[in-house]
Amino acid sequence: MTETCLVTGGSGFFGTHLVRKLLEKKRKVRVFDIAEPEEGVRGKVEFFKGDIRDFDSVNKTCKNIDVVYHTVAVVPISKAGKKFDEINAGGTRNILEAALRNKVKSFVHISSTAIYKVPKKGDVITEDYPIMPVGDYGRAKYHAEKICFEYMKKGLNITILRPRTIIGTGRLGIFSILFDWIRRGKNIYILGNGNNLFSYVSASDLAEASILASKKGFGLFLNIGAEEYGTFKGDLKKLVRYAKSKSRFVTINAELTRLILQVLDKIGLSPLTEWHYKTVDKEYVFDVSKAKKVLGWKPKDSNERMFKDTYDWYLKNYKQLDKRIGTTHRFSAKQGILKLLKLFS
Secondary structure, three states, X not given: OOOEEEEEOOOOHHHHHHHHHHHHOOOEEEEEEOOOOOOOOEOOEEEEEOXXXXXXXXXHHOOOOOEEEEOOOOOHHHOOOOHHHHHHHHHHHHHHHHHHHOOOOEEEEEOOHHHEOOOOOOOOEOOOOOEOOOHHHHHHHHHHHHHHHHHHHOOOOEEEEEEOOEEOOOOOEOHHHHHHHHHHOOOEEEEOOOOOEEOOEEHHHHHHHHHHHOOOOOOOEEEEOOOOOOEHHHHHHHHHHHOOOOOOEEEEOHHHHXXXXXXXXXXXXXXXXXXXXXXXXXXXXXXXXXXXXXXXXXXXXXXXXHHHHHHHHHHHXXXXXXXXXXXXXXXXXXXXXXXXXXXXO
């Protein structure tokens, strides 16, 4: 019998990639979201419109479901305040309770590496690395994980995935600013010297890991990230060369700039959040060996490949995208005071 899968947040950036991958694998797919699925998958999925905070809607959408993939999340750039916990944690409790009541066979929870302590140079982050969430987003994501552990004890088969920052076609958010500046040949400003190793994960690799996690890894939490990556500045240099852009890199004092960005963040003049300015100059080296062993998964995409594919997609679509400003990864970010830097670059 064909497996029926529910993707919460299935109209979002990563949710859309996961839905496409499930359809490729001939799964029946139901999408639960406040927004309709993208045009390319409408008619191929069953769509339930609803808010993850509304338990009755969530419970209804879980009926006759075999696997739940929980991707709903308010992202850092939204600066959503109380909604981080209401949606990222409270919404997780709702979908877990609905999954339990409806006897769902397995549940894949998409968490975040924002739950970890900001790493020191030379550290390799395994699943046992100290937990010290960054910002309201990180704290809400860790709260959601703790709720998952509660439901594991109640007998629900749950696998938790902790992905690095996700990149892929359709990814905008803060990256829309970077791509816009590269397209226009503007200076790219980097906190510190940019020589910190910095991994990402492709939406495609994470989708593959998610599907594998619906059958394996119950009761575990697993890091998901690329294995081929360079330094923060090095990978951006490759993108600039690929784009044939005139952009140049300007390194700026990390500590002083962090203080300035913190003030601008508090008064709402910058799109950058605590998660961005506290981590972008740090080394993010992730050990994904546990996921490889448990799931039989292997990441295929390098940072370089992800950036090229995503930038190519951006170039084909930016004229329409400039009209879509929002606070999710499928929308362009408002540049705020960063527009001044662009003007004088």
